[in-house]
Amino acid sequence: MVSAGRTELKKVSIDREKRPLDFCFFDWTEFKIRFFHKFSKKLGKFTAYKVQLAQLPDGKHEQDFVIDTEFFKNMENPDVLSADVKVHLDLVKKNDTYDCTFHCKGMLQIPCDRCLDPMDHEVDAEYHVIVKYGDNYDDGADNLLVIPYSSSYLNVAYILNDTVVLTIPLRHVHPMGKCNRAMASVLSRHRSGGEEFEEVETGIEEEESDD
């Protein structure tokens, strides 16, 4: 289960050259830098998700992206089996702010919590964020992202990943009666000893009691 939140993942946009000077304070800053280094190599696989910001003229701009199965493989996210999501970005630059709205629409296949067979999950999500330049990377405020002056672009791969992944409900199961019941009952028996699987087992009981 992917539980990484949007704020956690956006830290990858920290600029390597422009490290804040205060990282002896532990914590967030140091954490962000480590996080950035961990993912900076991975970002190389996401060059298609760059949005050029510097030198962008004032006015409306648009960009399209595709989030496919390969995208989630590169994200090393085993919870998405396949994906076909189209993303349209509407960007308005005005007064040195970049007002970005991402419209994400499409389909994922994810494993059912109850029987592990693939199930369809429809994605229809929107994410709005205002991007500004500043001295240091800062994603502390909701829907506001400050990126350092030295970044000429923003890589939106992690923003898109989070936007799409957060549409997946914590508990996702096939509609009533559509589960692979043989597999579900095997899993139920297998899991009945382990409390970590209590949620899944409870799911089967719920379905059976509703039938």
Ligand SMILES: [Zn+2]
């Ligand atoms: Zn199922």
